[in-house]
Amino acid sequence: MEFLANYGLFFAKAVTVVIAFGAIVIMIVSASGRGRKADKGHIEVNHLNEKFEEMRDSLQAALLDPEALKLHDKAEKKRLKAERxxxxKKAKQNQEQVAASTDADKAEDIAGAAQKKRVFVLDFVGDIKASECDNLxxxxxxxxxxxTPADEVVVKVESGGGMVHSYGLASSQLxxxxxxxxxxxxxxxKVAASGGYMMACVADKxxxxxxxxxxxxxxxxxxxxxxxxLxxxxxxxxxxxxxxxxxTVTMLGENTPKAKEKFKEDIEDTHELFKEFVSSHRPAVDIEKVATGEVWFGKRALEVALVDEIKTSDEYLLTLSETANIYEVEFTVKKSIQEKFGLAAQSAADRLLMTWWERLNLQRWF
Structure with a gap:
């Protein structure tokens, strides 16, 4: 018993020291952070063609025997040399045409046409407040x-919607x-519903x-x-x-019939604006048929013209990589320890809220 008591006392002291040390470290980091200019963030770019090529090369290295792999590498080097x-040769011809052109706009068109198509890929994973809009x-x-108009932008949207003004801004950005x-x-x-679909419908496709x-x-x-x-x-x-x-309506006061009616009018007006927005970007949609608050799975959404094609983003990008250079663009911000803890807690709360929202709204599950 005396051993256990001594061990417990030692353990308590050790924990106290660790907690005190951690608190000191956090205070030092916090103090240094206040004296430093905040990191505004930076853009990171990944060339997805290289990623696809690395995946292909790794698979080939595992599947081919050494002799066949050697022949393949030789043929690949020959192909790349001819391609370069x-x-x-095309770049030289393009430079000569640009130099010979006296029309500045025409010269710009010639230069753009000779350049291999570029595809810029952005990701948007939305919460209730569309918090990712700042990074977007x-x-x-x-x-x-x-x-330029010769390029293409691909945005992968995943959101079940949220605040009207937040998703309105995100749509305006696109x-x-x-x-x-x-x-x-x-x-x-996965999902682009409500505010998520408001963003999606802005696209050409x-x-x-x-x-x-x-x-x-x-x-x-x-x-x-x-x-x-009360x-x-x-x-x-x-x-x-x-x-x-x-x-109009409140959580604590008495909500009168007049207040409820006004609140309902505001909601109806917002709905009308939503319908007008979708119709302006997708005129082929029968808006009265689809603006009922219902959701459609991909194939059914195609039948009512909410989408243009059934295809995953992976399939689309892999196909584009055969004829275009694909670049994944991401804005990242270095966060302080306090921000990381705060954002983690906020994210957990948002996920919990969305989980219960989905359950209360009787989502269909397999």
Whole structure:
């Protein structure tokens, strides 16, 4: 017993020292972070063609015997040498044509036509607040410094929707590509519903996996009301406003029929704006048929013109890699320890909320 008591005391002291040391480290890091200029983030670019080639080479190395692999490598080197020579020849001819042209616009078109098509790939995984919109903005800013109508932008969207104003802004960011006549393709592998579909419909082309979820063109707002509970316990709730409709329904006050009616009008107006937005970008859609708040799986979404083709993003990009250079663009920000802990907690809360939201709304499961 004396041994256990001594061991317990030693263990408690050790834990105290570790906690104290950790607290000191966090305070030092925090203090140094305050004195440093915040990291604004940076753009990272990955050449996906190289990734695909590395995967192919690894598989071939495992499947071919040494002699066959040697012959394959020899033939591949010969092919690459011929390809580089052809590119060099085309580049020289292009330079001569540009130099001979007296029209600046025509010279620019010649230079763009001779260049191999470039495809810029962006990822958007949305939460209720469309928090990734800040990173998306920076990625779009970077791509627009180089992209031309001869290129293409592919955005992989995954979102079940969220706040109207947040997803409205995210949609407007994507519209910057189409405004500049740069082809925009949105790929939906899992879900692009409600605000997610608001983003997707901006594209020139929407591709969806066979069982991706799309649609949910509707608006929902709900909140608990504790007025009866407060009244039962003789608790008064006072609210003062200037403006007849500054506040309509509340969680704590009594919601009058007039307030409820006004709130319903606001929701209906938002729904009308949503319908108009979808119709303006996808005129082939029978908006009255699809704007019921329902969702469709990929193949069914194709039947009602919510998407243009059934295809996964992987299949699409792999096919493009045969004729184009594909670049994955990502904006990353170095976060402090406090931010990492805070974002982890926020992300966990968002996931929990979305999980229960999906369960309450009777999602279909296999």
């Amino acid at each position: 020579a052809e590119q060099k 903005r920076e990625e779009i800013n970077a791509v627009l410094t180089l992209a 519209a910057r590509f189409t405004d500049r006549k740069i082809p925009l393709t949105v790929c939906v592998d 929407i591709l969806a996996a066979p069982f991706a979820v799309l649609g949910s063109i509707g608006v929902v707002a709900q909140l608990p009301n504790f007025h009866k509970l 009244k039962k316990n003789d608790i008064d709730y006072e609210m003062f406003t200037a403006g007849e409709y500054k506040r």
